[in-house]
Amino acid sequence: MSTVKPVTRPGDPVRYRVPGQAAEPRFPVVSLRGAGVRVGDRTLWSGVELDVGAGEFVAVLGPNGVGKSTLVKMLLGILPPAAGEVRVLGEAPGRAGQRIGYLPQRRSFDASLRIRGIDIVRLGLDGDRWGVPLPVPARFSARRRAARDRIAEVVELVGASAYAHRPIGECSGGEQQRLLIAQALVRDPELLLLDEPLDSLDLSHQGAVAALIGRICREAGVSVVMVAHDVNPILPWLDRVVYIAEGGAVAGRPQEVITTETLSRLYGVPVEVLRTSDGRLVVVGQPEAPAVHTDRHAEGGKP
Amino acid sequence: MNWADASAGWSWNPVTDLQQIWAFPFMVNAFRAGTVVAVLAAVMGWFMVLRRQSFAGHTLAVVSFPGAAFATLLGIGAGFGYFAFCVGGALVIAAIPRAGQGGSGQESALTGTVQAFLLACGFLFVALYKGFLGGVNSLLFGSFLGITTLQVAVLTIVAAAALGALTVIGRPLLFASVDENVATGRGVPVRALSVVFLVLLGTATAEASQITGTLLVFALLVMPAAAAQQLTARPALSLALSVLIALAVTWTGLIAAYYSPYPIGFYVTTFAFSVYVLARATRALNTAVGRHRFAGAGAGAGAGAVA
Numbered sequence: 001m002s003t004v005k006p007v008t009r010p011g012d013p014v015r016y017r018v019p020g021q022a023a024e025p026r027f028p029v030v031s032l033r034g035a036g037v038r039v040g041d042r043t044l045w046s047g048v049e050l051d052v053g054a055g056e057f058v059a060v061l062g063p064n065g066v067g068k069s070t071l072v073k074m075l076l077g078i079l080p081p082a083a084g085e086v087r088v089l090g091e092a093p094g095r096a097g098q099r100i101g102y103l104p105q106r107r108s109f110d111a112s113l114r115i116r117g118i119d120i121v122r123l124g125l126d127g128d129r130w131g132v133p134l135p136v137p138a139r140f141s142a143r144r145r146a147a148r149d150r151i152a153e154v155v156e157l158v159g160a161s162a163y164a165h166r167p168i169g170e171c172s173g174g175e176q177q178r179l180l181i182a183q184a185l186v187r188d189p190e191l192l193l194l195d196e197p198l199d200s201l202d203l204s205h206q207g208a209v210a211a212l213i214g215r216i217c218r219e220a221g222v223s224v225v226m227v228a229h230d231v232n233p234i235l236p237w238l239d240r241v242v243y244i245a246e247g248g249a250v251a252g253r254p255q256e257v258i259t260t261e262t263l264s265r266l267y268g269v270p271v272e273v274l275r276t277s278d279g280r281l282v283v284v285g286q287p288e289a290p291a292v293h294t295d296r297h298a299e300g301g302k303p
Numbered sequence: 304m305n306w307a308d309a310s311a312g313w314s315w316n317p318v319t320d321l322q323q324i325w326a327f328p329f330m331v332n333a334f335r336a337g338t339v340v341a342v343l344a345a346v347m348g349w350f351m352v353l354r355r356q357s358f359a360g361h362t363l364a365v366v367s368f369p370g371a372a373f374a375t376l377l378g379i380g381a382g383f384g385y386f387a388f389c390v391g392g393a394l395v396i397a398a399i400p401r402a403g404q405g406g407s408g409q410e411s412a413l414t415g416t417v418q419a420f421l422l423a424c425g426f427l428f429v430a431l432y433k434g435f436l437g438g439v440n441s442l443l444f445g446s447f448l449g450i451t452t453l454q455v456a457v458l459t460i461v462a463a464a465a466l467g468a469l470t471v472i473g474r475p476l477l478f479a480s481v482d483e484n485v486a487t488g489r490g491v492p493v494r495a496l497s498v499v500f501l502v503l504l505g506t507a508t509a510e511a512s513q514i515t516g517t518l519l520v521f522a523l524l525v526m527p528a529a530a531a532q533q534l535t536a537r538p539a540l541s542l543a544l545s546v547l548i549a550l551a552v553t554w555t556g557l558i559a560a561y562y563s564p565y566p567i568g569f570y571v572t573t574f575a576f577s578v579y580v581l582a583r584a585t586r587a588l589n590t591a592v593g594r595h596r597f598a599g600a601g602a603g604a605g606a607g608a609v610a
Contacts, residue, residue, distance in 0.1 A: 104484035127478030
């Protein structure tokens with residue numbers, strides 16, 4: 001697949017981790033072999049083959065309710081695979097939680113939640129440690145200083161410094177999404193799992209957040225697996241797409257997968273892919289999944 | 304007892320007033336118990352407000368009434384009843400999936416149904432224990448009279464244990480409270496933390512009920528925490544403010560109740576309510592001033608972020 005090109009633009013923040021060099025042996029960050037998943041007695045999909053290499057940007061696409069979020073939950077180890085083999089960062093799902101950044105699907109934080117954005121980012125760094133931090137001033141604790149610097153760095157990276165000290169409920173959807181990406185990034189993960197991060201953002205913010213994720217993927221060499229229902233905002237950064245339909249899936253380069261032939265074969269009905277004058281892709285005639293939208297609404301409930 | 308009967312009236316000199324109040328051992332005990340309860344309730348209440356579990360807290364408070372009434376009926380100390388019913392109630396709420404979080408009407412309806420039934424049971428127990436009728440008022444609206452040194456010791460030990468447990472789970476609990484899905488992804492045991500927190504909340508409710516009465520527990524559980532969260536969005540500062548407010552309203556409530564014939568629950572609640580109103584007003588004022596200033600400061604902040 002594509003090599004990680006160090007792209008630098010004027011005004012870009014300094015990269016904080018050198019991307020893996022091409023000479024380095026490439027083990028797949030995520031590997032699915034004939035994987036399938038069941039929720040209750042319904043098989044959402046099966047027979048999925050996918051390899052995600054280091055520093056690759058992969059989108060998971062498909063109609064609503066087809067089990068895209070379920071794929072992410074399976075990679076996190078919250079839901080076991082019903083069939084096949086799944087490896088994440090060379091281990092069984094759930095074992096490499098420390099090296100994965102996760103951004104769940106959500107609408108937004110409650111407007112009355114009185115916690116600062118920077119506290120949300122901080123929880124991403126040490127929120128799973130027991131005990132409470134001792135109230136030692138940062139002057140006397142190297143660890144506190146390191147934590148503070150790391151948080152400031154990652155907040156700066158996503159461009160959220162101007163509002164990171166405001167209560168998160170008062171931030172706009174795009175600002176909250178940037179802070180949540182900072183939270184997912186704060187531990188310097190090797191893999192980012194993003195579940196519809198562009199959902200609920202308006203068009204201009206969609207482009208900006210997509211560009212931010214694409215930049216992080218390219219510059220920091222972080223592999224990204226992103227669930228999306230519209231491929232267009234992220235199309236310029238994509239290395240690979242996985243298109244999930246009821247039952248099966250196809251994976252490959254966007255140009256190969258998002259075509260009239262491939263999608264018609266996947267869905268078993270005539271589907272047409274159109275290209276607009278500005279290069280956007282439009283899929284016409286894609287069937288909706290059966291109206292069981294449990295995975296969209298079970299958020300925060302039972303996995 | 305009224306203003307004229309009090310051995311000496313309010314003198315406007317806090318030192319002599321406190322000396323006068325603390326001359327009575329029962330008042331010293333009341334202050335000790337009040338202090339312990341205020342600290343515990345403020346800390347647990349802070350997490351409760353953050354987690355939006357006020358309805359669960361309310362249910363636990365109401366459940367403590369039949370608990371105390373039943374214990375009195377059996378002839379054992381009311382304290383046993385408070386703790387048994389509150390912790391038991393917490394376990395029941397924990398067993399109902401996602402109850403008390405306002406997630407589903409069905410589940411909060413179930414909690415409400417059980418709560419109303421237990422309240423009714425409480426009145427039955429009171430009716431069965433005929434000589435007890437005079438005590439209903441203090442059960443519901445609080446009393447600071449007759450707190451024994453033993454009671455203070457029990458309150459202190461239980462509160463210390465509960466705060467110790469909360470210290471251990473504090474940070475993951477905060478994570479699970481504000482960001483449940485990400486916390487789950489990071490391997491935080493969200494469900495177990497929720498159960499442990501409800502039991503701790505039940506403990507705090509049982510303690511606070513003994514001072515404020517079961518209907519006004521919220522004065523110490525919700526109001527200081529809600530006011531503190533209005534004033535600041537920094538977690539540590541907010542928690543500290545919550546404790547300070549709870550201590551202040553409890554102490555002033557005790558003093559006011561000592562000098563007047565009305566129940567302590569009324570005073571603590573009224574003072575806490577005033578603090579909450581003031582906190583909201585302060586925040587509204589700050590927001591208005593901030594917006595006014597924003598036009599000038601915004602350009603500078605924006606430039607700083609880009610650089």
